[in-house]
Amino acid sequence: MELLIRRATAADEGVLVAFNTAIAWETEHKRLDPAVLGAGVRAVLADPARGFYTVAERGGQVVGQMMVTFEWSDWRNGWFWWVQSVYVRADARRGAAAWRATRRRQRKGTGSRWAWPSREQSGSLQPE
Numbered sequence: 001m002e003l004l005i006r007r008a009t010a011a012d013e014g015v016l017v018a019f020n021t022a023i024a025w026e027t028e029h030k031r032l033d034p035a036v037l038g039a040g041v042r043a044v045l046a047d048p049a050r051g052f053y054t055v056a057e058r059g060g061q062v063v064g065q066m067m068v069t070f071e072w073s074d075w076r077n078g079w080f081w082w083v084q085s086v087y088v089r090a091d092a093r094r095g096a097a098a099w100r101a102t103r104r105r106q107r108k109g110t111g112s113r114w115a116w117p118s119r120e121q122s123g124s125l126q127p128e
Helices: 010-028 034-046 094-110
Strands: 003-007 052-058 061-073 078-088
Touching: 010 034, 010 052, 010 061, 010 078, 034 052
Parallel strands: none
Antiparallel strands: 003 052, 052 061, 061 078
């Protein structure tokens, strides 16, 4: 079954909160306050200047997410995209297809001059 990669909408708030809760627990054994997390997710969804979420859907269900935020670099006189809050549901992790597809789509769909970082880079997008 193919993956559909799309920008998240307000209708995805519940799954984004659930996935971010899972990220915190799986990576840091930290429990997040659902009210604070929900407000943070809504803030990103409501204000594109804060960033955006991309989700991966399979069979009509969201199975993965990532958030992109922005940083201005005076050293390079350009914007950097920071990939954050990456999560793929456990049953969709085999081969990391959801992550690869999300990454491919994000790069292809932006029309920007930014390229995805290699594993050696710091996690920001670099000019091509």
